[in-house]
Amino acid sequence: MLARATLFEVIAYVRERMGGSDPTIELEVLDPDRGRGRYPGELVEHAGLSYVHRPYRVWVDLAERLGLRMLTPRAATGPLIRLRFERLDPGARLGGSAADVTEKYGATSEFARISKLEDPGFVIDVAEALERIALRPGARILDLGVNTGDEIALMMALVPALADATFVGIDHSASALAVARARFGASVTLHEADLNTLSSLGLGRFDLVFSIGTLQSPGIDDRDLLRRVVQDYLTPTGAVILGFPNCRYIDGEIEHGTRMKNFRQPELGLLIKDVAFYRKYLQQHHRQVFVTGDNYLLVTAVPAT
Ligand SMILES: C[S@@+](CC[C@H](N)C(=O)[O-])C[C@H]1O[C@@H](n2cnc3c(N)ncnc32)[C@H](O)[C@@H]1O
Numbered sequence: 085m086l087a088r089a090t091l092f093e094v095i096a097y098v099r100e101r102m103g104g105s106d107p108t109i110e111l112e113v114l115d116p117d118r119g120r121g122r123y124p125g126e127l128v129e130h131a132g133l134s135y136v137h138r139p140y141r142v143w144v145d146l147a148e149r150l151g152l153r154m155l156t157p158r159a160a161t162g163p164l165i166r167l168r169f170e171r172l173d174p175g176a177r178l179g180g181s182a183a184d185v186t187e188k189y190g191a192t193s194e195f196a197r198i199s200k201l202e203d204p205g206f207v208i209d210v211a212e213a214l215e216r217i218a219l220r221p222g223a224r225i226l227d228l229g230v231n232t233g234d235e236i237a238l239m240m241a242l243v244p245a246l247a248d249a250t251f252v253g254i255d256h257s258a259s260a261l262a263v264a265r266a267r268f269g270a271s272v273t274l275h276e277a278d279l280n281t282l283s284s285l286g287l288g289r290f291d292l293v294f295s296i297g298t299l300q301s302p303g304i305d306d307r308d309l310l311r312r313v314v315q316d317y318l319t320p321t322g323a324v325i326l327g328f329p330n331c332r333y334i335d336g337e338i339e340h341g342t343r344m345k346n347f348r349q350p351e352l353g354l355l356i357k358d359v360a361f362y363r364k365y366l367q368q369h370h371r372q373v374f375v376t377g378d379n380y381l382l383v384t385a386v387p388a389t
Contacts, residue, residue, distance in 0.1 A: 086111050087135045087164055098150060109169045112160050116140050130163040143167055148339055176335035189231055191259035198333055201234055205378035211242045213384040217323040221245060223291040226317060227253040228279055229298025233264035236272055279304055289319045296327035314369050324385040326362060328355060331379035340379055359383060
């Protein structure tokens with residue numbers, strides 16, 4: 085039945101099964117390989133019968149939206165395969181629980197389990213943003229909220245010309261910075277400091293200010309920090325890459341789309357409002373601004389030509 089059902093019939097069926105006690109929810113559907121080149125919902129004929137084609141992307145998205153994990157499909161009879169899903173544990177949502185606010189994202193926090201370098205969209209979008217900036221040899225780069233230095237490692241890997249760049253990272257997590265120090269040695273300057281008191285550090289100016297997942301942190305005035313970045317820490321031709329989470333993490337899975345409290349599905353109002361502010365502010369300060377990204381929205385500002 086499900087091999088010919090509409091998607092909303094499939095969703096209703098899965099929701100009904102989610103209310104039951106079976107740990108695994110199974111569906112027999114057309115093997116997506118049989119419909120290669122067709123769009124979701126187009127029909128595929130097999131032995132005189134029509135089947136609805138849906139690529140794996142549809143099933144992965146469905147699982148994500150319903151709070152399920154998609155398991156490896158099994159072979160079934162004829163042109164069908166058996167899809168299998170299990171419920172995610174809602175209690176396994178990643179969240180900061182450290183009593184000390186500076187260690188919420190520390191080396192032993194839940195957050196330390198996440199590697200953005202395993203997110204294809206993030207890696208590809210950062211690479212494109214860096215291409216737009218085309219940093220000069222010997223560039224000075226500042227990373228606000230550097231944590232263990234994943235983004236610096238990514239920049240070094242993506243842009244070999246940055247071998248002689250100066251990297252400076254700021255964070256208030258002592259344990260995350262200890263990991264970064266072990267990783268980079270003296271090649272990266274790291275300051276354990278509050279981003280609200282940057283002026284005491286005498287940092288100088290930078291060709292690129294990079295900050296991922298940090299401006300919207302509690303205790304940071306994002307508008308004021310952006311103003312200080314532009315006015316006090318950028319060279320006249322300096323560029324900015326800012327990243328904002330548009331996802332959450334639960335039970336080993338990433339769920340796309342930021343959520344307001346008590347919203348089960350994505351609600352992007354606040355994210356869009358913030359990004360619109362950053363974009364407009366940077367444009368007003370003579371930058372051409374690009375907004376790209378997926379699980380992380382990237383605001384890239386380069387000098388206007
Ligand atoms: C969500 S994490 C992002 C870390 C890293 N940029 C990444 O994307 O993997 C935010 C980082 O900002 C740091 N942070 C938050 N508020 C801060 C503050 N007021 N001063 C210094 N660091 C802060 C946290 O310790 C944490 O490392």
